[in-house]
Amino acid sequence: MKLPTFEDTWQNSLQWQPTEKQxxxxxxxxxEILLINRQINLTRITDPQDFWEKHLWDSLAGVIGLDFLPYKDSLKVIDIGTGAGFPGLPISIIFPHWQLSLLDSTQKKIKVINLFLDALKLSNCQTVIGRAEDIGHLQQHRETYDLGLIRAVGEPSVCAEYVLPFLKVGGIGVLYRGNWTKAEESNLQTALKQLGGKIILVKQFQTPLTQSVRHFIYLKKVISTPRQFPRSVGIPKQKPL
Known part of the structure; x- marks a missing residue:
């Protein structure tokens, strides 16, 4: 099986096109993913078109075409709960001058991602094993990132509590979501008042192949996050702000 290229679809949906090298x-x-998936269940998304839309297109739709991102700078980026390496890996291929940290708590997944980094010679990526609630308090990670990415892992306020502590003041957090409701937005606004952030943009897309609804919520860190956040492992999900 080979991936479709969909050059026209990239252009029509995001006004952007990948290079041959990308x-x-x-x-x-x-x-590499097809090969490893025979041994461990890394991702259930292996059909070429599904993979293109749900892993490649979706990963990049969250970061392309934003007038508030300084694309030419060497941004420091963290992908929280990276799983099989998304959205971080496709982004690292497009922006080789960015420095990405791929964070996941599952050692098996991190081991596999390290194999991918070697195979693809992606020198701008490193992996981090741990929970966001713990790693977000470590000096080398806290408030050091320009950009934080997090795919839907629960309540938006929970995602914000995971991502905001990693960001510098002025940094941007991107929440990758499916549906998006007024109630979720209201709850998120309440949480952000405590975490030191604000919503600066909500972008809605239809995915190009299946016409599924996608939302990307962009948060800007305006003041330092208080030291008590993120709370201990499990607490953000059990008791959302």
């Missing part, structure tokens, strides 16, 4: 890297990543 397409080759994505194909290599896809083949």
């Amino acid at each position: 397409l080759e890297k994505w194909e290599q990543l896809y083949q």
